[in-house]
Amino acid sequence: MKPLERMLRREDAEELLSRCVQCGFCNATCPTYLATGHELEGPRGRIGLIKSMVEGHEVSAKTQLHLDQCLTCLNCESSCPSGVEYRRIIDIGRAWMKDRIPRGIAALLPRIILSKMMAHPRVLGLGFRVGRWFKYLLPSAFRPYLQLPRRLSLDPSPATETLRTVLLLKGCVQRHLAPAINQALRDLLRKLGYRVIEIGPADCCGAVGHHLGESETAKAQARKTVKALSPYLLEASLKGDQAPIIMMTSSACGLMLQDFEALYQNDPEMAEAVRQIHQWTLDPVELIERHAPEISDRIDHERVKGLNLKIHEPCTFQHGMKLKGRLTGLFSSLGFKVSQGKASHLCCGAGGVYSLMNPLMAQSLREEKRRDLGLEGEANTIALTSNIGCMLHLDSKGDVVHWIEFLQGVFKEGRG
């Protein structure tokens, strides 16, 4: 961080930190605090660590460790009565930390490799291929991400484009692991009458680098995404058309897009574009729920008979985009009998690349989540989710599915 940026960040941080009254309610919904009972493994403690760092107290690798172990699930934001914007505080803390405590090469290497790989679609593709060959030599935490891609064989839907344009970002990981999800959304939206334009070239939106505290890499990637979207936004505004809807099938990426605004708040050049992107980015649930009545008539309920349907709303969906309950609501309104787990507010442990960096915590959260969803034991249980990260992390033999792919699969044939 440059001195000027550090100064601006300090001012931001002080403002953000002053909201916290240290009531400790957040600890009760923090997965790492619940697992350890350790004050520094909860949001209140982490905020305290960042506060003392910003105030100039000594920090060591211990602070770094406690910040690294945060899943960034943002459950704390949902339970904070004082309205503390934890995600912005932890971002500042991580960026600050990066300058203060250099990481050893062993810790640094995977971070650099991961964030750089995301920036180059070809390298990422190659990485997946090579990774699959050496699957059993790599740590087991990597295995969920090294399965063969799932594709759909679909006839192209007829163009009945009457509604708005949807700009569908291809995503990076998705393309290599589950292209079926984007295919399914494209198909569904076209059936509903939208014009779908897929935006490549499948770069990471910056979320991965952002999670890893590699803010420069994240910013560069975000800038690329903004650039890819800008012509369409500009075109619409020149033509006086309704602005296109920006969409991604992974809620983690959707949240990142909305957060571009915070990333570029001190950059006047980007301000307008990121404001528009925030305004026009929708999670697929927000769009599809508007069409619930027409979709519900076209669902083949015979095909889901005997299935026990569970909903897993990702943290980025419920706590980040504040859409808690909306995925469950959508499926209920479509006539499905669905339910959530008792601890539906808790993170599954995927946390972007968290599961690769902190496999032990991630694994124990995964097991709890699978139990809570009834995936262990109850037969014919399928969990539906809205983020590829959670899906791959939680899945065992195909029992966790992206809701869009599921919905597309139970659509009645015949086109209307």
Next chain:
Amino acid sequence: MNHPPDTMNAEDLIKALIEIVGPEWVLHEPEETRAYASDALTAYREIPKVVVLPNGEEEIVAIVNICQQRQIPIVPRGAGTGLSGGARPIREGIVLSLARMNRILALDPEAAIAILEPGVRNLAISEAASPHGLFYAPDPSSQIACTIGGNVNENAGGVHCLKYGLTLHNVLQVRGILSSGEVFECGGQAPDSPGLDLLPLLIGSEGMLMIVTEVTVRLLPRPTHAKVVMASFDSIETCAHAVAAIISSCLIPAGLEMMDQAATRAVEDFIQAGYDCEAAAILLVESDGSMTEVDEEIAQIKEILLLNGSRSLVVSETEEERQRIWSGRKNAFPAAGRVAPEYYCMDGTVPRRQMAPLLAHIAQLEKHYGLRCMNVFHAGDGNMHPLILFDGKIIGEWARAEAFGNAILEKCIELGGTVTGEHGVGVEKLDSLCVQFTDAEREVFHRLKEVFDPLRILNPDKGIPSLRRCVEHGRKRVAASDFQSTHLEHF
């Protein structure tokens, strides 16, 4: 403070503690121990020398044994949500966190009891009991996070304690470790137990008598129905009188809570509970029981409220709506963080008929001290929670907030009330206790403490003020009252 010098150097102590609990669970760098410098009353801070997080009674015994040999003070801590500084560390002492011990050891639906480790969260008890149609009644506002061990030590209340009692009335048995390292158990699973009944003494003893390691609570059948009425009032006084009217009509609502406009506005921003933010004050009145009981009682409550000046009423239609209305109330304290950087929460009680005069006095004090105050309280039992809003970064504001708070508490005593209803004395109300009790009464407290903890290592210098402190406080009061009397009208 008169603790003898620590004969064990810090390194040896840390080494000994690590041997008991493992290196991961002993914190000693200020970088980490700073997180334990205060509970939720952040104005009182002290960075502890060491924080230790045991997992099991045996480990606690071993820790206490080390501390008693070297006379190292121990400050027990639950979730750190307390509001009186009870878990504020002592510089030369250790903080003993019980947060890892969060297992529900047994839940017997037939006996309607649960046996808990001290770190079990209050809400987690009701969640676990819920499939059996049972619940744990005391529900402090921090119930999502606070622990049963902390509840026992503070004798926590909550919005439903008007009907169901405080922690004291819902705990059957407590087990703990004395400062000698011996296990001490009192109470029993039957309603009465042989020997001296020391349970009421231990509940609310603020970690001064023993370290609680196990709690057996009574579970109650969850009422099949519950509804809450939200009544709006144009003035705080009318609202306070309506409370008195409800109580004097021989009704015992399941909850009877009051919030002023400043509070409803702050909360509405977070929860969207549906509060009437235009009203000067709102009253939440709950009825629970069977459907007919609830309907009858709600009708009665509505009638009384309308007769006593409520300008509009809303009754919760669904369970979800009822939960939302209560959730607003339960988040009221921290929601103050939306309108001011810090708040200082008071906990005085007054006889219910004195609520209106006290509120009028608080309004005067707001002007006098130049600080705003949000009012939230358990109106049903006269337990007031004025939240004094301040900014600690402004020099002198905390001192003014503290003086404001003390003035409220002394008024509570003057009106026949007490300085604490449910948050405990901790470090915060030590001075107020000098006013509340006589020298002789305080002396009895000290002697009782000595029976349990002759070495004075368990949360020393909390809960009971020393004689010297009271003498000093007396001098200050005389000086302050001369000053105040020229500015304030008295009631």
